[in-house]
Amino acid sequence: MSDPTSSAPAPQLRRLDATAADFETRYAELFDRISEENAAIDARVADMLEDVRRRGDAAVLEYTRRFDRVEAASMAALEIGQRELQDALEAIPAEQREALQAAAERVRSYHERQREHMGGSWEYHDADGTLLGQKITPLDRVGIYVPGGKAAYPSSVLMNAIPAHVAGVPEIVMVVPTPDGERNPLVLAAAAVAGVSRAFAIGGAQAVGALAFGTASVPKVDKITGPGNAYVAAAKRRVFGVCGIDMIAGPSEILVIADGSTPADWVAMDLFSQAEHDELAQSILLCPDPAYIEQVGRAMQRLLPGMSRRAIIEASLRGRGAFIRVRDLEQACELADRIAPEHLELATREPRVLADRLRHAGAVFLGAYTSESLGDYCAGPNHVLPTSGTARFSSALGVYDFVKRTSLIQVxxxxxxxxxxxxxxxxxxxxxxxxxxxxxxxxxxxxxxxx
Structure with a gap:
């Protein structure tokens, strides 16, 4: 395998050795989870939610003016109508429109298969004639939160709205922040493709509050799904009980287990692909081969200057990234299960062998050709995944998140x-x-x- 060399130092990622005596101490420092319970944010969000609950549209308009710098006389100006969604779909370049539609079809196909294997309503009679069973019904109305701060995420529209549609939810309400009033045409086009019922150009804790409590303009929903920043996460946590939520999403994560058989450039770029999301994102490589770790480090150094989000990538890698040398692939699997990452790439010659050993990950990407970015956009499975180690007890967003199970008893x-x-x-x-x-x-x- 070619080894792109460079005299420049590799990015300043932590270097850990899982066989070293001080590994557990250094590991604990690396995985000191970032607290989502920031007291200042939580207190501010509590005040905002109470304000939205009391004042409704007026509070939403005020916070939208303050945080997104959008002046609107009424909520009608912030509602994005179906005509605007369709116009956006027709106006985007044909290449983008075809990519959206192809991705949507794959996401829909996967979730339709998921629905088939999820099982439907059922019932039976026991020996004394008592009827027992379970009734599966879709939620009436869901809200999907689509991030819109540092980047636009049309893929998140597809991943949240399509499984809700497949589940049979009749009404899907989208909220998306539009800083400075800029409405991203690809996001709007994705909403048209995914069949969003209503859409509002609002974001932040105020949008979560509007969906949870309902206002004169924004309908109250039964469940809110989709990731957001710390304010959105705090708001979702606080409205749980008023409505349902999917999960509390933290910074994005990728863990790559490599045996040296995948080109170093590919692994370097896969690590970048999550680091570019956010300065708090986490990218980690587990590998038993120190020479290959160095190859990946040099590849990262060479490729980094060409990245448009270089500053974010550098901050992420410096703050939370790591190269971890492991004894062997078995130890790599043990560590991966401890970490329970959002995205787990198996860049190895026999990925299925490792996959059978692993228990905890949001999504597993098998083999050199399966870049995590394909899962983000168009492979089919959902990209809304558990973070911060919650893959130990949580699952990817799916059709099952948009239905409820009601017990049936007739004695x-x-x-x-x-x-x-x-x-x-x-x-x-x-x-x-x-x-x-x-x-x-x-x-x-x-x-x-x-x-």
């Missing part, structure tokens, strides 16, 4: 006798007399031989 006359005795004993055991008596009334009133 037969015979079942009321059998189950009533059990409920009576347990009700009295819990000192809940009304519970026990409600069961006993039916038990006493029925002929046990009745059908």
């Amino acid at each position: 037969s006359r015979r079942g009321a006798v059998h189950l009533g005795r059990i409920a009576s004993v347990l009700g009295h055991g819990e000192r809940l007399q009304a519970h026990a008596t409600a069961a006993e009334m039916r038990l006493n009133d029925l002929d046990p031989e009745a059908g």
Whole structure:
């Protein structure tokens, strides 16, 4: 494999050795999770949400004026109509329109398959004739938050709206910040492709509050999905219970396990692909080969000057990036499961072997040709993924996030006798007399031989 050399030093990433005596200490420093519980932000968000709850549209307009520098006399000026969405779709270059539509079709196809394997409503009768089951129904209305600060994310529109559509949600409300009033045509076009019902040019905690509480102009939703900044994350956390949320998203992450078989330039660029999101993003390489680690470092040094978001990449790599030398690929898998990354790339000769060993990741990208960026845009699976180690207990956004499961119970006359005795004993055991008596009334009133 060619080794692009350079006399310039590699980017200043942390260098850790998993076999060293001080590894656990240095590892703990690297994965000291950034707290989302910033007290100042949380207090400010609490005030904003209460203001939106009380004053509705007026508060949203005020915060939009203050934070996005958009003057609007009414919310009508901030609503993005279907005609504007369709006009944007027709006006963007044909290449972009075709790419959006192709990505949307792949995302839709994947989530339709997901719905098929998720299972539908079901029911059965037990031995005494009691009917038991589960009813699956879509949510009535969902809100999707599309980030719009440092970059525009049409892909996030597709990833949030399409699985909601596949689930059968009849109304999808999009909010997207438009700093200085600039409405990104690709985002609007994506909303047209994805079938967004209504869209508003608002963002931040005020948009989350408007969706959660409802205003005169913004309809109240049952669930809010989509990532945002620290203010959006704090707002979603606070409105949970008023409505549902998908997850609390932290900075983006990529972890690459490499065995030296993938071109170093490819791995370097994959690490850049997450670092360019945000100064707090995290890019990490695990590899047993120190010479290959150096190749990747030199490739990063050579490629970095050509990056349009170089300053963000450098800050991310310097603050939270790392090269970690591991004993072998087995130890790499052990560390990966501890980290539970959002994106996990297996840049190895036999990625399926490693994938079978791994348990915790938002999404796994197998093999040298599977760049994480393909998953972000058009592979099909959802790119809204658990971050900050929450992949240990959370999953990618999917069709299942836009439906709810309702239990069905119809007790037969015979079942009321059998189950009533059990409920009576347990009700009295819990000192809940009304519970026990409600069961006993039916038990006493029925002929046990009745059908």
